[in-house]
Amino acid sequence: MTSTTRLKEILVQRIRQNDRITFADFMAACLYEPGLGYYTSPGRKVGAEGDFYTSISVHAAFGRVVARETAQMWRNMGSPAAFTLVECGAGNGRLACDIMDYLAEREPQMYSGVTIVLVEREPSLEAAQKELLNVHAARVRWLTPEPFESGEFNFSGCLYSNELIDAFPVHRVIMTADGLMEIHVALKDDDFIEEMGPLSTPAISEYLQRISVNLYPGQQAEINLAAPVWLTSAANALQRGFILTIDYGFPAVELFAPHRIRGTLLCYHRHQIEENPYIRLGQQDITAHVDFTTLMACGDQLGLRTDWFGEQYRFLLAAGIVEEIEEIEQSDATNEEKLKLRLALKKLIMPEGGMGDTFRMLVQSKGVESVRLLCQRRIGG
Ligand SMILES: C[S@@+](CC[C@H](N)C(=O)[O-])C[C@H]1O[C@@H](n2cnc3c(N)ncnc32)[C@H](O)[C@@H]1O
Missing domain, CATH: 3.40.50.12710 (Rossmann fold)
Known part of the structure; x- marks a missing residue:
């Protein structure tokens, strides 16, 4: 089984257990799942042979x-x-x-x-x-x-x-007619889909309040x-x-x-x-x-x-x-x-x-x- 398939299995299982997970949890697994995440698996990441330059x-x-x-x-x-x-x-x-x-x-x-x-x-x-x-x-x-x-x-x-x-993993939000919603990751026939739902933590709105930011209708942002x-x-x-x-x-x-x-x-x-x-x-x-x-x-x-x-x-x-x-x-x-x-x-x-x-x-x-x-x-x- 490839590491990508193994990671998908882990994520599918977590979503099934919880109905859905936040995008931040999805991203955390993709980057840092021990032995399987982008940064926590072998391979050159930075430079000509990697994926990006710093x-x-x-x-x-x-x-x-x-x-x-x-x-x-x-x-x-x-x-x-x-x-x-x-x-x-x-x-x-x-x-x-x-x-x-x-x-x-x-x-x-x-x-x-x-x-x-x-x-x-x-x-x-x-x-x-x-x-x-x-x-x-x-x-x-x-x-x-x-x-x-x-x-x-x-x-x-x-x-x-x-x-x-x-x-660092980010939460994703979108401003809707019903106010600020969070983008969660759910499953449809074993494929990942995005679902809007309530904010997973009040820390998200507190974050935006601290910097006096109000998103525009339809606007997405990462927190x-x-x-x-x-x-x-x-x-x-x-x-x-x-x-x-x-x-x-x-x-x-x-x-x-x-x-x-x-x-x-x-x-x-x-x-x-x-x-x-x-x-x-x-x-x-x-x-x-x-x-x-x-x-x-x-x-x-x-x-x-x-x-x-x-x-x-x-x-x-x-x-x-x-x-x-x-x-x-x-x-x-x-x-x-x-x-x-x-x-x-x-x-x-x-x-x-x-x-x-x-x-x-x-x-x-x-x-x-x-x-x-x-x-x-x-x-x-
Ligand atoms: C984009 S890479 C940058 C690596 C290096 N600084 C460069 O510029 O080439 C981000 C690095 O931060 C590490 N990292 C992520 N979260 C961390 C944390 N909380 N403490 C220490 N390192 C972390 C990752 O494992 C990864 O190696």
């Missing part, structure tokens, strides 16, 4: 610029002897490796006191991370999401994530209830320092704008976009754009100050991507490497067709006075 897989320059900013955060905190970096959703460890390489080369004083903690839901990725981060082995620790989420773990430093929150829950764990774990969130998404006014009538849910398979989440179970990625307004509003309630929010290209330009590129241009890199770098720069910062304006970066802090970040520098005069 900024990290484009070029090490991305991680090196993020590292520059973490060094600035360390300075903002008074250059402490010990500084913890935490990466949530660390994937294969590429970003962690690029950051640690930069710090070892350029920030030896900071590097000597850095511990990097990798938090990843899929335990088998630890082997790939170990191999990649071999030269930094003395400075790397691993943590499962449970102690992170249950409050057993505390740190001071910087917690960062790249494309973590878009991979990522896991995002504020995760941010609460992150804020509780952080004693002093920063949270840097990198993901594709928008502020709520843009995300829930009337022209986005069908929401932002999409699937990815071998670099092709697919709109149907009910096929290739566990074999395709399912994601929704991130609502950054909720992260900022919840952050306020959790004692996190928003220091910076904006498009990825602004962050990268202000935090030093041009300097990074110049250094490689002047190095003894081969012409092929230099060309690769120019193409990478284009992909990372170009708005149309690149990752420059779809991706956004949010910096929040706790207990750090007079924050002066590189990304806060003005770009373009």
Whole structure:
């Protein structure tokens, strides 16, 4: 029996037991069912041989610029002897490796006191991370999401994530003549069908109230209830320092704008976009754009100050991507490497067709006075 068939059996059984399940439960199984979900089964997900690219897989320059900013955060905190970096959703460890390489080369004083903690839901990725981060082995620790989420773990430093929150399961809602309804997944002759029904939890309407969003008649939207829950764990774990969130998404006014009538849910398979989440179970990625307004509003309630929010290209330009590129241009890199770098720069910062304006970066802090970040520098005069 294939893993897709096995996953379908599990889902069919769950739906039969409960009549129907929320889309969030359906998506959670497709992405994270142990051994069968998209992220919890073997196989390459990111990069040329995978299903999608992330900024990290484009070029090490991305991680090196993020590292520059973490060094600035360390300075903002008074250059402490010990500084913890935490990466949530660390994937294969590429970003962690690029950051640690930069710090070892350029920030030896900071590097000597850095511990990097990798938090990843899929335990088998630890082997790939170990191999990649071999030269930094003395400075790397691993943590499962449970102690992170249950409050057993505390740190001071910087917690960062790249494309973590878009991979959380979302509830789907639609505004009807009878008010806000939730999209549930039910069965018809063993095929999945969508059924509208009452909201499965009041947390959904509370979510929309917090950001003062009223959907338009007929409009669908995704509600990522896991995002504020995760941010609460992150804020509780952080004693002093920063949270840097990198993901594709928008502020709520843009995300829930009337022209986005069908929401932002999409699937990815071998670099092709697919709109149907009910096929290739566990074999395709399912994601929704991130609502950054909720992260900022919840952050306020959790004692996190928003220091910076904006498009990825602004962050990268202000935090030093041009300097990074110049250094490689002047190095003894081969012409092929230099060309690769120019193409990478284009992909990372170009708005149309690149990752420059779809991706956004949010910096929040706790207990750090007079924050002066590189990304806060003005770009373009
Ligand atoms: C879209 S991938 C991004 C991976 C990597 N950051 C990158 O940019 O290539 C999302 C990753 O987050 C992990 N993940 C999902 N929920 C998580 C959680 N609550 N804690 C830690 N990792 C999680 C998934 O297993 C997956 O590896």
